[in-house]
Amino acid sequence: MPRQTFFNLPEEKRKMIIDTALDEFGSRPYSKASLSRIVARAGIAKGSMYQYFEDKKDLFIYLLELAAGEKLAYIQQEIDPNADFFTACEQTILAGTRFGLNNPKLWQVMANAKDTTGEELLHEFIVKGKKMSRDYFSRMIRKGQEQGSIRRDVDTRLAAYMVSAMLSQGLMDYIMDLFGVGTLDELLARPELGQKLTEKEVRKMSSELTKLLRNGLGEMSS
Amino acid sequence: MPRQTFFNLPEEKRKMIIDTALDEFGSRPYSKASLSRIVARAGIAKGSMYQYFEDKKDLFIYLLELAAGEKLAYIQQEIDPNADFFTACEQTILAGTRFGLNNPKLWQVMANAKDTTGEELLHEFIVKGKKMSRDYFSRMIRKGQEQGSIRRDVDTRLAAYMVSAMLSQGLMDYIMDLFGVGTLDELLARPELGQKLTEKEVRKMSSELTKLLRNGLGEMSS
DNA sequence: AAGTCATGTGACCCCACAGTCACATTATAG
DNA sequence: CTATAATGTGACTGTGGGGTCACATGACTT
Numbered sequence: 001m002p003r004q005t006f007f008n009l010p011e012e013k014r015k016m017i018i019d020t021a022l023d024e025f026g027s028r029p030y031s032k033a034s035l036s037r038i039v040a041r042a043g044i045a046k047g048s049m050y051q052y053f054e055d056k057k058d059l060f061i062y063l064l065e066l067a068a069g070e071k072l073a074y075i076q077q078e079i080d081p082n083a084d085f086f087t088a089c090e091q092t093i094l095a096g097t098r099f100g101l102n103n104p105k106l107w108q109v110m111a112n113a114k115d116t117t118g119e120e121l122l123h124e125f126i127v128k129g130k131k132m133s134r135d136y137f138s139r140m141i142r143k144g145q146e147q148g149s150i151r152r153d154v155d156t157r158l159a160a161y162m163v164s165a166m167l168s169q170g171l172m173d174y175i176m177d178l179f180g181v182g183t184l185d186e187l188l189a190r191p192e193l194g195q196k197l198t199e200k201e202v203r204k205m206s207s208e209l210t211k212l213l214r215n216g217l218g219e220m221s222s
Numbered sequence: 223m224p225r226q227t228f229f230n231l232p233e234e235k236r237k238m239i240i241d242t243a244l245d246e247f248g249s250r251p252y253s254k255a256s257l258s259r260i261v262a263r264a265g266i267a268k269g270s271m272y273q274y275f276e277d278k279k280d281l282f283i284y285l286l287e288l289a290a291g292e293k294l295a296y297i298q299q300e301i302d303p304n305a306d307f308f309t310a311c312e313q314t315i316l317a318g319t320r321f322g323l324n325n326p327k328l329w330q331v332m333a334n335a336k337d338t339t340g341e342e343l344l345h346e347f348i349v350k351g352k353k354m355s356r357d358y359f360s361r362m363i364r365k366g367q368e369q370g371s372i373r374r375d376v377d378t379r380l381a382a383y384m385v386s387a388m389l390s391q392g393l394m395d396y397i398m399d400l401f402g403v404g405t406l407d408e409l410l411a412r413p414e415l416g417q418k419l420t421e422k423e424v425r426k427m428s429s430e431l432t433k434l435l436r437n438g439l440g441e442m443s444s
Numbered sequence: 445a446a447g448t449c450a451t452g453t454g455a456c457c458c459c460a461c462a463g464t465c466a467c468a469t470t471a472t473a474g
Numbered sequence: 475c476t477a478t479a480a481t482g483t484g485a486c487t488g489t490g491g492g493g494t495c496a497c498a499t500g501a502c503t504t
Contacts, residue, residue, distance in 0.1 A: 005451070031253045035492065045453040047494080056492070114336050127404045130395070155430050158396060162434060165392030166384045173352070174383040182349045208377050212384060215437055227481070258461065267483040269464080278462065 002062050006052035017042050017052070018063070019105070025060055026108035027185050030119065035059075057122050064113055067106040068129060074099045085144030090210040093167060097175065097202050108184040111172060130164070137163045163213065171209070224284050228274035239264050239274070240285070241327070247282055248330035249407050252341065257281075279344055286335055289328040290351060296321045307366030312432040315389060319397065319424050330406040333394060352386070359385045385435065393431070 006014065020042040025033045035056055039046045053059040078095035079088055100107040113126050138160040144150035178197065181187050228236065242264040247255045257278055261268045275281040300317035301310055322329040335348050360382040366372035400419065403409050 008450090029251055029253055031251055034490080036490075046492090047453050048451080050493070051451065123405065154434065157399075158427070158430055159434060161396040161399070162388045162392045162431070165387045165395065169391045170384045170387030173387065174380060177379075177383070183345065205380070208380055209384070212376065212381060230481090256461065257463085268462090269483050270481080272463070273481065 002053050002058065003051060009052070017044070018066070021059060021063060022105040022109055025063055026105055026112055029112060030060060030122065033060075057119065060122065061125055063109055064125070064129070067103075067110050070103070070106060071096070071099050071110070084147060084149050085140055086149065086210055086214050088140060089163075089213055090206050093171065093206040093209055094202060096167065097171070097206065100172075100175070101197060101202075104184065104187060111184055133168070134160045134164045166209070166213075174205075224275050224280065225273060231274070239266070240288070243281060243285055244327040244331055247285055248327055248334060248410070251334060252282060252344065255282075279341065282344065283347055285331055286347070286351070289325075289332050292325070292328060293318070293321050293332070306369060306371050307362055308371065308432055308436050310362060311385075311435055312428050315393065315428040315431055316424060318389065319393070319428065322394075322397070323419060323424075326406065326410045330410060333406055355390070356382045356386045388431070388435075396427075 009017075017038075021038050023041070024038045028034075033056075035049060036046065039049050049059075053062065075092060075095040078098075079091040083091065113129075138156055141150060141154070141156050141159055141163075145152050145154075145156075175197075176182070176184065176187065178201075179187055231239075239260075243260050245263070246260045250256075255278075257271060258268065261271050271281075275284065297314060297317040300320075301313040305313065335351075360378055363372060363376070363378050363381055363385070367374050367376075367378075397419075398404070398406065398409065400423075401409055
């Protein structure tokens with residue numbers, strides 16, 4: 001956890017530090033991201049950074065929590081809690097995509113939180129995050145089964161893993177391909193691209209993907 | 223590419239070096255993996271390593287090509303080229319899983335080739351690899367559509383991304399969960415686990431997953 | 445004004461790493 | 475047996491990293 005000092009900072013400065021750190025951790029894998037570079041770019045002293053955060057890991061985890069929190073809040077505000085499974089899925093995809101396009105830096109940092117092997121605590125934190133997202137899908141699937149929109153014979157656990165993989169990894173790769181870029185950095189470097197995907201296209205994609213999901217999970221006459 | 227010197231080595235020594243390197247790159251993200259550690263463990267001089275490989279990247283790419291080549295060969299030998307899409311899928315999943323369980327080190331190295339942001343050439347290499355696997359699925363899907371086993375209205379590209387995500391990321395996470403481990407390292411550390419998944423269970427999983435895929439992609443009376 | 449506490453600072457320490465090079469060792473050939 | 479080419483070697487270099495600390499600067503109190 002960041003130290004109190006960090007929260008005492010004037011908001012502007014705090015935001016600036018966060019922003020600089022997001023850039024760094026978004027454009028390099030954790031082990032290559034450099035605190036020295038962050039402080040240099042942010043124009044503050046290294047020692048100051050260590051008054052705000054315990055260490056590199058502390059900063060990184062703070063950023064991840066920030067990103068995850070904002071994304072979750074955004075998505076939750078966009079979906080109808082009473083909708084059936086597939087509607088909720090479509091809304092989740094839609095909201096998730098929009099959030100990513102509107103917050104490329106946050107998106108990038110979360111996307112970069114994949115490797116981290118060998119950093120015990122960090123790895124645990126990330127595994128836990130993935131698990132939370134999977135559990136969320138598990139619950140939704142089970143609810144769908146109870147409501148009759150999902151076949152009862154699908155293996156909930158397996159399905160949760162697949163939905164999770166599709167909506168994180170698969171969807172991101174697909175979107176990056178739509179933009180014709182190989183990395184999120186390139187997307188970030190050209191902000192005009194964010195507008196290239198029209199609302200209509202995003203909707204189309206979400207509905208296509210949902211269709212794919214439905215016919216894999218939906219109750220049907222075999 | 224490795225230098226000729228490397229291929230002149232007695233096979234035993236060559237294998238030993240490869241093995242040691244696989245361990246290192248399998249247990250740490252690329253940027254944290256250390257040549258110094260590899261040579262120490264392998265009991266050879268650092269200078270020697272640089273007679274075999276141009277640099278760190280060269281070695282890593284060699285390992286990736288090796289792993290990908292072996293995996294591909296194994297899978298191709300296991301699948302029936304004339305089978306329909308879903309049968310081929312099931313066979314691919316089955317063969318891929320078996321290969322992974324029997325070659326945990328290779329599996330691990332490939333799984334670790336995810337981050338690499340910021341290492342231009344390396345990143346390109348990996349993106350190209352992912353693309354190859356996606357193209358393979360694309361072709362299979364299109365063939366399935368021509369043969370009538372896959373609905374014509376599915377978006378081939380989107381579907382290819384999803385299948386790809388499911389069979390790499392999703393499947394791996396699922397299997398790791400079955401073993402109750404958070405990292406592949408742990409799996410490797412306890413080789414007895416490799417046997418815990420019985421052939422029967424692997425078959426069951428492959429067929430379940432295929433069922434999931436089919437009902438998402440299969441021609442049906444909607 | 446004096447004193448006290450919170451915050452800022454950057455030179456510095458230690459360390460690990462990729463990559464090099466002058467030299468030692470071993471094979472090959474004539 | 476000698477000469478030449480191929481291979482092995484590990485101390486060394488340069489670089490850049492995370493993290494620390496003795497001190498400077500500012501803010502706030504009495």
